[in-house]
Amino acid sequence: MLSLPIDIQPKDAVKEIKEINDKITKGLEFLSNLKDEDVDIGTAPKETVYTEDKLKLYHYLPTRDDLLGTPLLIVYALVNRYLVADLQEDRSLVRNLVNEGLDTYLIEWGDPAPADKYLTVDDYVNGYVDNCVDFLRERHGVDKINILGICQGGTLATCYSALHPDKVANLVLTVTPIDFHPGWDPENPEIGLLFNWGKGVDVELMVDAYGNVPADVLNFTFLLVKPFALNFGKYHDMLDILDNEKAMMNFLRMEKWLFDGPDAAGEAYREFVRDFMRDNQLVKNEKMIGDRLVDLGNLTMPILNCYATADHLVPPHCSKILGEKAGTDDYTEMAIPSGHIGIYVGGKSQKMLAPGVAKWLRERT
Amino acid sequence: MADWTEQAEQMLKTWTEAQKNVWDSWQDLAGRAVGAQPKPQAFAMNPMEWFQQSMSLWTDPAGVARDAGRQVFGSQFSMMRNLELLTRAWQLVTPRLDAGQDWRSPLSGFTTDWFQQITGMSGNMLEMSKDTQALWQSYLGEWGPLLKPWLSSAIEATGSGHLGEMMLGGAGLNRLLTMGQDDLQAGPFAGLAEIPSMGVTREHQAKILRAFDAFVDLRKVMLEFNKMTIGAMNKAVETVMEALVEKGKTGEKIRSVRDLNRLWLESADKVFTRMYASEEYLKAQRELSAAGMSYKLMQQEVVEMLLKSLNLPTRSELDDAYKTLYELRKEVKALKKTVREQTKPVMETPAIETKPTAQTTETPTIEAKPAAQNAIKQVETKTTAKKVPVRKKTAAPAEPAS
Structure with a gap:
């Protein structure tokens, strides 16, 4: 006869529930004294140096004298907010870059309103990004600047660099999808799942129905990849930190970032899902932006391609394919042992990503 | 025992x-x-x-x-x-x-009942199809008072216990009766909107009925999707049972509720993720998404009709205005760029130098030292530039910075 493998004795259950109870009580007393603004993210000192429509170009205030002469422009994704690059003081890509002596700028896209629903990828790449680049070239008196792309922002930065190689000195990419068809690994079905879903979505109907695609819809899709772990599991685990204010604040910052994304401008979203995710035009050198072909062979500037080894959203090979396609003869890869988000907020990567980027850039400037 | x-x-x-x-x-x-x-x-x-x-x-x-x-x-x-x-x-x-x-079949029945109870889902498709009035009332529940001017006869018919055959006819009934069956596409599913209607409200009624068609389609694919989800839940419970059996054989014990819960969450995620990658799921997801969006579009048509009747701006009209705004904005930007290029001074002005500031955690964020409307104006134009040398190197080896 099988014995019951669940052996939770009454005294153990009482003890466990008491512990949970104590933690919840403590944790909620702490939570009940918090205001939303106490959960501070994006605190690295900065100034706005350029605006256009809803876009703001931030300049992060330098902390040392020996700045690298060429400014670095960070291009963030169109989904979620840039704040993951500056989540908290000790987990901040931008602070780390600034502390490495890089004169760092970042584009915040702002929240698309219904009136922005017609913005296309062309408007983002050849409009906003190009205007920011021109602004920085003028501001710093240089012909070319350095660009760092984050996730989808890396895809946009890649397109931009291929279309305007004369304005880009060095291109740094982080967890950037270039090949959107990751295939399917039966042993690890979650790897590349979002891209596989994206291929099947009737994005035409979706954008027609929504206009701008709501952030909640995008969030829901992210959560669906691991519905139990992401909707329940992490809150179970949160019990372990409920009585630890520092850990709780870190947790809340991440929650704030996760659930406070902007809507996605409809036409750009349609174009991105259709041309990049479904038809995989970028890696095939078939993507047209405006009236010009994005030819990865035009990427003749030095490229540093940083990927996360445990990235299930953008599997490493979806990024690394760039090494075979880019026209440059100065191509470097940097592997960070983390997941997709961990590359920016993980403890280990704080000591790896920004220092690695800075070292690589200094060697080329 | x-x-x-x-x-x-x-x-x-x-x-x-x-x-x-x-x-x-x-x-x-x-x-x-x-x-x-x-x-x-x-x-x-x-x-x-x-x-x-x-x-x-x-x-x-x-x-x-x-x-x-x-x-x-x-x-x-x-x-x-x-x-x-x-x-x-x-x-x-x-x-x-x-x-x-065999323990899997009774377990499947048990978990299906369990999840239906928790989610309030009805697993019996025909139960729902027997009650077409409920579905129609549910649809009207969203719109009833607003649509009254156009649907008064139908609402009265439904309220009196009749479905209003003049609107739904046999086609609508068949559509509902076949919900959840495999040969959905083969049945007599003529759209409700195709049923002829007469009079000045004809177009309005047609829109309302098209939306009802979309409403029924959405319910249909939702039921299919839910069946699939419950199937995955059953599988997840089965997986946990298998894991528990293994533990039972080896004498391994789970001694806390949280450990048991962890086993459940991990097993369930694995089952669901596997399902997500299946063609069957991708098809169901596509159909659910398409049906949801179609219904939304039909809803918008009905809302437009209502707004027009009140002489209020509709989404289509706003979209037209947005489009015009977007195109004008682009044109203005292009013109400004051209003007700027043409008026660029020949003389150089020094580039802005960035002064370092001490880093302090207390430093408040300096926000929006508002740039000029068009920020290019903010910076004196400058045409020169120090050349940034681009060094060509041979491809460096992968550099795991660990």
């Missing part, structure tokens, strides 16, 4: 009683936090609602802290429910295992 049944029952009882202590403490906590609070008895009726009311009193109503607190609290409920589910499932499985009988 009675041994483990008793043990399982005892365990559930203990856990439930212990959990009740948590709720009591919560109510104490709520009492301390604020004077006014949701009534304690409300907790027994709907603990989650009670909790949400309490939290909204304690914390910033829009705050991330409240959301996180709610999630923690919700996770306690799910933990308790999972414990009960798995224990009951184990009670069902083990006698059959001991007797060498």
Whole structure:
């Protein structure tokens, strides 16, 4: 006869529930004294140096004298907010870059309103990004600047660099999808799942129905990849930190970032899902932006391609394919042992990503 | 045999009683936090609602802290429910295992009932199709008063217990009766909107009925999707049972509720992720998404009709205005760029130099030293530039910075 493998004795259950109870009580007393603004993210000192429509170009205030002469422009994704690059003081890509002596700028896209629903990828790449680049070239008196792309922002930065190689000195990419068809690994079905879903979505109907695609819809899709772990599991685990204010604040910052994304401008979203995710035009050198072909062979500037080894959203090979396609003869890869988000907020990567980027850039400037 | 049944029952009882202590403490906590609070008895009726009311009193109503607190609290409920589910499932499985009988089929029936009970889903498609009036009323529930001018006869017919055959006809009924069946595409599914209608409200009625068609289609694919989800839940429970059997054989014990819960969450995620990657799921997801969006578009058509009747701007009209705005904005930007290029001074002006500032954690964020409307104006134009040398190097080897 099988014995019951669940052996939770009454005294153990009482003890466990008491512990949970104590933690919840403590944790909620702490939570009940918090205001939303106490959960501070994006605190690295900065100034706005350029605006256009809803876009703001931030300049992060330098902390040392020996700045690298060429400014670095960070291009963030169109989904979620840039704040993951500056989540908290000790987990901040931008602070780390600034502390490495890089004169760092970042584009915040702002929240698309219904009136922005017609913005296309062309408007983002050849409009906003190009205007920011021109602004920085003028501001710093240089012909070319350095660009760092984050996730989808890396895809946009890649397109931009291929279309305007004369304005880009060095291109740094982080967890950037270039090949959107990751295939399917039966042993690890979650790897590349979002891209596989994206291929099947009737994005035409979706954008027609929504206009701008709501952030909640995008969030829901992210959560669906691991519905139990992401909707329940992490809150179970949160019990372990409920009585630890520092850990709780870190947790809340991440929650704030996760659930406070902007809507996605409809036409750009349609174009991105259709041309990049479904038809995989970028890696095939078939993507047209405006009236010009994005030819990865035009990427003749030095490229540093940083990927996360445990990235299930953008599997490493979806990024690394760039090494075979880019026209440059100065191509470097940097592997960070983390997941997709961990590359920016993980403890280990704080000591790896920004220092690695800075070292690589200094060697080329 | 009675041994483990008793043990399982005892365990559930203990856990439930212990959990009740948590709720009591919560109510104490709520009492301390604020004077006014949701009534304690409300907790027994709907603990989650009670909790949400309490939290909204304690914390910033829009705050991330409240959301996180709610999630923690919700996770306690799910933990308790999972414990009960798995224990009951184990009670069902083990006698059959001991007797060498099939345990998967009865388990599947049990978990299907369980999840239907929790989610309020009706698993019986025909139950729903028998009640076409309910579906029609449900649809009208969203619109009833607004659509009255155009649908008064139908609403009266439905209200009086008749479905209003003049509108739905046999086609609509067939459409509903075949919900959940495999040969959906082959049946006589002529759209409701195709049923001829007459009079000045004809076009309006057609829109309303097209929306009803989309409403029915959406319900249909939702039921299919739900069936698939419940199938995955069944599989997940089955997977946990298999894991427990293995542990039972080796004598390995799970000694805390949280460990059991972890086993459940991990197993369920694995099953679901595998399902997500299947063609069957991708098809169901596509159909659900398309049906949802189609219904949304049909809803918008009906809303447009209502807005027009009130002489209010419609979404289509706003979209036209947005498009014009977008095109004008582009044109203005292009013109400005051209003008700027043409008026660029020949003389150089020095580039802005960035002064370093000391880093301090106390430094407040300097926001929006507002750039000029068009920020290019803000910086004196400058045409030169120091050349940034681009060094060509051979490809460097992969550089794991570890």
